[in-house]
Amino acid sequence: xxxxxxxxxxxxxxxxDLGRLLDVSVRVFNERGxxxxxMEVLAQRLGITKSAIYYHVSGKDExxxxxxxxxxxxxxxxxxxxxxxxxxxxxxxxxxxRRSIEVLVAELPFVTLLLRVxxxxxxxxxxxxxxxxxxxxxxxxVKQAEAEGSIRPDVDPSLTTRLLFGMVNSIIxxxxxxxxxxxxxxxxxxxxxxxxxxxxxxxxPS
Amino acid sequence: xxxxxxxxxxxxxxxxDLGRLLDVSVRVFNERGxxxxxMEVLAQRLGITKSAIYYHVSGKDExxxxxxxxxxxxxxxxxxxxxxxxxxxxxxxxxxxRRSIEVLVAELPFVTLLLRVxxxxxxxxxxxxxxxxxxxxxxxxVKQAEAEGSIRPDVDPSLTTRLLFGMVNSIIxxxxxxxxxxxxxxxxxxxxxxxxxxxxxxxxPS
Numbered sequence: 001x002x003x004x005x006x007x008x009x010x011x012x013x014x015x016x017d018l019g020r021l022l023d024v025s026v027r028v029f030n031e032r033g034x035x036x037x038x039m040e041v042l043a044q045r046l047g048i049t050k051s052a053i054y055y056h057v058s059g060k061d062e063x064x065x066x067x068x069x070x071x072x073x074x075x076x077x078x079x080x081x082x083x084x085x086x087x088x089x090x091x092x093x094x095x096x097x098r099r100s101i102e103v104l105v106a107e108l109p110f111v112t113l114l115l116r117v118x119x120x121x122x123x124x125x126x127x128x129x130x131x132x133x134x135x136x137x138x139x140x141x142v143k144q145a146e147a148e149g150s151i152r153p154d155v156d157p158s159l160t161t162r163l164l165f166g167m168v169n170s171i172i173x174x175x176x177x178x179x180x181x182x183x184x185x186x187x188x189x190x191x192x193x194x195x196x197x198x199x200x201x202x203x204x205p206s
Numbered sequence: 207x208x209x210x211x212x213x214x215x216x217x218x219x220x221x222x223d224l225g226r227l228l229d230v231s232v233r234v235f236n237e238r239g240x241x242x243x244x245m246e247v248l249a250q251r252l253g254i255t256k257s258a259i260y261y262h263v264s265g266k267d268e269x270x271x272x273x274x275x276x277x278x279x280x281x282x283x284x285x286x287x288x289x290x291x292x293x294x295x296x297x298x299x300x301x302x303x304r305r306s307i308e309v310l311v312a313e314l315p316f317v318t319l320l321l322r323v324x325x326x327x328x329x330x331x332x333x334x335x336x337x338x339x340x341x342x343x344x345x346x347x348v349k350q351a352e353a354e355g356s357i358r359p360d361v362d363p364s365l366t367t368r369l370l371f372g373m374v375n376s377i378i379x380x381x382x383x384x385x386x387x388x389x390x391x392x393x394x395x396x397x398x399x400x401x402x403x404x405x406x407x408x409x410x411p412s
Contacts (some may be wrong), residue, residue: 024391033239067285090405151404159387159395162380163373181365189365196355197403198366199296 016048018056022070025063026109035062035120045107061123068117068127071110072134074103079137089144090151095194096138098187100168105175105183114171135161164194221287222254224262228276232315239293240270240319241326267329274323274333277316278340280309284341295350296357302344304393306374311381311389318378341367370400 020153028037028045039060043050057063078084083095114131117124139161145151167190177187234243234251245266249256263269284290289301310317320337323330345367351357373396381392 012347036242071243145404150406152398152402154404155398155404158384159392160399163376163399164404165380165395166376167369167373170369170376173372174368187404189361190369192358192361193366193369193400193403195403195405196358197401197405198351198361198370199401199403200358 007165007174016052016056018066020066021046021053024084026067026113029064029067030109030112030116034060034116042154055060061121064113064121065123065126065147067110068114068123071103071107071114072130074107074110075134076130078103079134089141089148090195093138093141093145093151094191095167096141097164097194098191100165101171101190102183103178104171108172108175108177110195111169113145115169115172135165138165141157144176165193214275215280222252222258222262224272227252227259227262228269228273229315229343232273232319235270235273236315236318236322240266240322267327270319270327271329273316274320277313277320277334278333280313280316281306281340282336284309285340294356295347295354296401299344299347299351299357300397302347303370303374303400304373304397307377307393307396310374310377311383314378314381314383317375321375321378326345344371370379373400389407 020116024046025042028042032041032177036059039050039053040061042060043053046053057066078096078099081095081099084092084099086092114127119125119128135158139157142151142155142157142160144166146155146157171186175181230247230252234248238247243266245256245259248266249259252259263272274375285307286304287301287305290298290305292298297384320333323333325331341364346365347362348357348361348366352359352361352363377392381387
């Protein structure tokens with residue numbers, strides 16, 4: 001739509017680096033759904049031409065890949081942290097849960113997009129495969145915690161992982177950064193509920 | 207598309223009562239999104255004409271209203287049960303959580319549709335208002351449990367309700383009736399995690 005003057009210099013384009021392009025694209029994908037967002041719509045929302053988008057990425061697919069990988073890379077980085085790899089399994093598990101919540105809050109639009117991926121394209125299936133890999137690594141931590149006797153032995157590791165991260169992931173449904181609730185407070189609440197339980201007094205681990 | 211012979215007798219139409227119409231419509235809504243489903247598509251999937259659908263309902267909006275209300279009515283009925291209204295608040299809360307999971311599994315497509323409603327139409331906003339009402343009643347139970355000293359006092363009731371039902375509602379993301387996991391087993395796992403906690407030994411309620 002804009003003329004060549006508006007498109008300006010193709011190299012060193014002012015205002016739109018890849019990071020900002022992703023920020024806006026992810027917001028539009030979350031609003032309209034990835035399937036429901038055309039390159040035309042993206043260009044309109046960005047206020048640039050489609051060819052200006054193609055300067056940065058090969059297409060919508062690459063925008064999705066870069067976006068979900070930003071969320072996935074941040075989550076996998078948590079698993080590499082020292083507190084996730086040394087010490088008792090129960091403490092490593094708690095660390096992974098806490099830090100995942102911090103990642104979720106820090107990268108809210110990217111994690112939201114990741115959690116809505118349903119596997120309709122190759123990029124989406126790759127994202128689902130990485131999510132499963134993450135779940136397996138967490139599930140393995142639950143198993144280790146059971147083996148060391150620090151977690152109740154009567155819960156299934158993969159069901160526990162699903163429910164634990166179901167609680168963590170549900171945060172995207174209601175968390176609003178503007179309301180002043182900090183990631184740390186949410187992480188405190190989740191770990192209190194899931195690790196120590198709501199009930200006062202001794203739990204019955206039988 | 208079908209001729210008048212295929213449409214058959216308008217009264218006492220065989221095969222499609224309202225219940226079956228809802229079952230199929232909800233499945234299509236969940237697959238394609240409510241917005242993305244036209245009456246044409248519904249008629250095609252049902253193998254009947256649009257006018258045969260209008261024999262039962264005034265339109266797509268009423269299909270949505272009847273469907274989300276089926277889920278909401280079942281959830282509100284849980285709050286009326288004797289075990290939800292008598293006894294200690296902690297036990298009433300646990301009963302509500304367990305029974306909500308049973309409703310979720312029994313009415314999986316209907317609850318799934320309900321949980322995806324975003325408030326774009328009047329029917330959707332009414333559904334969201336009823337969900338908030340349900341959450342407030344659960345949140346009140348958490349407050350009562352704190353007041354009676356049976357729940358740890360250092361968790362915020364509305365945050366706790368959100369996280370607890372975040373875990374419960376996440377079940378729709380992965381639960382497959384065909385895999386043989388019973389609602390009761392899922393409810394056991396959720397209540398073990400959230401009420402007694404994963405950690406063995408005494409929790410520190412300070």
